[in-house]
Amino acid sequence: MIELRKSRFEDIPSFVLYESAPETSDFIIPYTSDKHHEEMNNSNINYLSIFSEGALSGFIILSRCIELRRLVVDKRGHGLGQEALKLLESYCINELNTKRIWLDVFSSNKRGLHFYNKLGYSQFKVGEHNGKSLLFLEKTF
Template identity: 40%
Template sequence: MSQLNIKLFPTLAAHLDDLVAWEQQADVGEFILANSKEQHLNSMEEPTIQYLSVFQNEQLAGFIILALESETIVEFRRIVIGQRGAGIGQLAIQAMEQYCLEHYACQRIWLDVFDFNERGQHIYRKLGYREFKRCRHGEHQLLFFEKHF
């Protein structure tokens, strides 16, 4: 996986068409609550929301959305990768963690994932995230994971 050369950069508005299209894919849309381009543009203007574009070998490959809760706590709100199954997402998450440590003096990153997203849960556990809470969301459960640094 290391040959993938993953880098993160603040997302540009020009990237949003790709990001919205990736969110609409059937195998992505079932795991997230997709946003319109306008919703993403509005979110990007929020001072506590950070959009990061994931580049693999200089090509746009996905994106990450973070919500800054405090000086030391970051909510890992979303990751969407255009081509799944190649390990890009795992490397992007590791790059995101490093980004948070460097830019926010982060001590804790947390996220939520639907109970039926077994692949996501597997990856988060593999990367050292631990479940700390569950709650109902409609007919499903949301599982909350965290990682301390």
């Protein structure tokens, strides 16, 4: 079972480590510690830490317009991301009163695309970042 908690500045070194993992860094734009500090201080950004069996296991970054900016877990293939996303959706509906969550994912991230499509997200736009194709997905409630 997992739990979402408001992130703390002490969690940032783990966030940087998770983002630098080869299986993650190809599919996101990793932040430095300073960038995470800056974002955590921004009142329009929400950081949530994912805990599995009491241990920090990943994190989520949301913007106030409910853009899922990042969902990163330390171990893939264990259902942590799926369970965290379901908890996040509940949090957004119940705590933030949202009817829609959107995100972007690189088209080369086949695993991520499968994950989001499996959980009901659908493409609404195509873009580009640094020459890489970017797909925009959304889910409405």
